[in-house]
Amino acid sequence: MSAVLLFWSVLIAQLLIVMAMGLAVFRLIRGPRAQDRILAIDTVYVNAMLLLVTLGIRTGSVLYFEAALVIGLLGFVATLALAKFLMRGEVIE
């Protein structure tokens, strides 16, 4: 009973998150300006992190947690560098 319930709720949650990622990718392609695209990239990173956490629940393995943490870190650094680039025109001054 609980296995069936969890199977379906995890599946639906993953579909919802993937839809959210799709919308963010749409904004990434559409723009219109660079800051919109960077915001979209940041959202895609956060959604990928949440997707990995749900994947961990689906497989019952705690390994995905570390992958989620790494994706979160990479997203943070990437967005920071891109925003800095937008501000100054170069990342390393």
Added chain:
Amino acid sequence: MMNAAGLPLWAALLTSFFLLLGATVTLIGCIGLIRLRTFYERIHAPTMGTSLGAGSIVLASIIFFSVLDSRPVLHEVLIAVFVTVTTPVTLMLLSRAALYRDHTDDSRKLPRSRDQD
């Protein structure tokens, strides 16, 4: 999904509820990313995913693994703390960059402000 069979029903219900809540909130945030008109409005949208969305998905994961292993599994808290601390940094830098660009390129894109200078 092999080892979820041993999970009691109440834990499965709680996990499902928080998972679906978090995923729905994240999706609404991304709908906002599409529907809102200006950049300054859109900057509000992803924070839904990083506050309530990430919070409830992490809570679902904590409930699931804690009940499954019958001991408190709390390392997912790190994800919540990490997201809460990093989101303001990136969004502040991004909105400042946007403000700077709007001031230099074309200031008519700036939204309504009380005292425009």
Added chain:
Amino acid sequence: MTRLLPYPLLALSLFLMWLLLNGVSAGQLLLGAAVAFGATWAMRALDPSKPRIRRWRVAAILFAGVFVDIIKSNFDAARIILLRSGRARPALVHVPLALRDPTGLAVLACILTCMPGTAWIEYNATSRELLMHVLDAEAEEYWGDLVKQRYERPLREIFE
């Protein structure tokens, strides 16, 4: 105590993080303590300004209030996004702040950015004025009063 452990809060959070990542066992307790101790001593060389939390009770009340506000703000933002009929009026709001402590300002930035209804845009340190963007400006004064009464006052009590 202060000479032995210059930044107790930092050491405690590093220690907790180590235990959360690696699990609790006698070896990990020792290793985590060593890492926390070493990192705080390394931090001493950088000599950052040390935030001092004066009132833990106010901090706990503020934290609980912010928790509830974030959930409420999420539902407000969801309503605006899904049922938007042109009635929501986004606006930039200027708020003069009396809060000066850098840690207090950082916490305020975290609070305002975590709420979907508000976003911290810029803080001008010379005029001490905060520029923030709100998703739905019900009244120009509403958000300014909210920030000042609900968050700035307890933060000043905690940090100043």
